Amino acid sequence: MDWKLWEPLIEFARKRSLWIVSFCTGCGGIEMPPLMTSRYDLERFGMMPNPAPRMADLFLITGYVTPKTLKRIIITYEMQPDPKYVIAHGSCTINGGIYWDAYNAIKRLDAYIPVDVYIAGCMPRPESVMEGINKMMEMIENGTADSWKRYKENYEWYKKNQDELFGEGWREREAKRWIPWIMDDLKRVEKEREKND
């Protein structure tokens, strides 16, 4: 079947039903509830906060990103199905903001995951977030919101940057990080049981 004919309808649906994954990093998380509640109601545009990354389209990165959070952000971003968009929200995601000389804050988010729209401010007002979302909708409509394509095409570059920051094989290391702790705990419990017996 030729889907070309349906493309305008699909683009309209993508534009008008952006589901946000509720991943609130840093202080920008406090700007999300006012957007969703009765004063600046974002559900008018069909947006919905969603706790599951598998259903989400829009990823709002709200505030400074530490390397520890960035690992989770990358994993969450890669879990989303494909037409997915990123809005970086606040000054800290643009150039580090007030954490410009912090050893533990990411200065340029764009080097690790692709970003469609930046919203400057510290914190941005809900109106300016809505302005950014409006811009995002325009970009989806005219097809310039292609960050997910960029991530696929330039994956080597993004992966190189991620590996430079975290070291090679960080996913496995991160997953196995808790195993020694759990094993220690198990051993301790075992010892206590032997003592009690």
Place this chain on the structure above:
Amino acid sequence: MFEVALKALFLLLYATFVGFIFMGIIRKVSARIHRRVGPPLYQPILDTIKLLSKKSNITHGLIYDFGIIYALGATILALFFIPIGSVSILRAYGDLILITFLLEIPMLGIMFAAMSSGNPWAGLGAQRALLTLLAIQVPLGFAIVALAEFYGTFSTYQIVMAQQVSGWSITHVSLLLAAIAYDIVLQAMFGKEPFDIMIAPGEISLGPMVEFGGKHMGILQIQHAIALFAETLFFSNIFLGGAVVTIFASPVLNTIASLGILLIKQIAVLMVAIFIGNIFPRFTIDQAAKFYWKWPTIIAALGAVLASL
């Protein structure tokens, strides 16, 4: 044969469309209760189009795909057994027990898919959903027994016809009690607020839905729309008198009138669910099980005893 297929197609399209509008009504009315503007009524249709048009999709194996299709198929089958005015296809076989059973099967399909995804949140949600399913059986069974005792038949269509003669079910005290118990059960069957323990957004991520994305979630949205339509339709058939209109000369006008009357009754059932859902917080799973085995069971059992006197 051809006519039956055409009727089935019409019924399916009508149920899907009205179900989506019902989902929109739920979101719109909830928004108005929160003093928000809320999304447009056709919002769930846009959501479904978007979910079905995702470019990448994940799967966790055969059961993961099969469970979704199984849930959708069971819902469609349940829909065909319920008498809807004069359009229904299998209404002669529309047994009360069969329909209540078929309305719970989709949950099992979703559970299959969720459990095979291997996500711990999905497993937790599946456990909670199965316990809720177990808890609602007792009042549901008593309500069905009360109906069958009162009318002396299990056939849904005969119950609808009997109500044309003797007035709506809820005008009789024993069946009013059964209807109250069934309405409390409906809250869990819709997955609305006091008993939305299996989905529990925020508490356990999304429960069974956590791993569904893209096309799987799109099919689940369609399933949810048809299930909403079927459950409200079943309730308005057995308790609110259904609709068999014969005042017009032309059968088409009669059909449209009965569909309209049914729609009003279904929306009334839905509104009660939305209002209750928006003002009560969520129960924990042990509270819900205790609740269902206590008050709705007592009410429905009283109804069943009164009906058999």
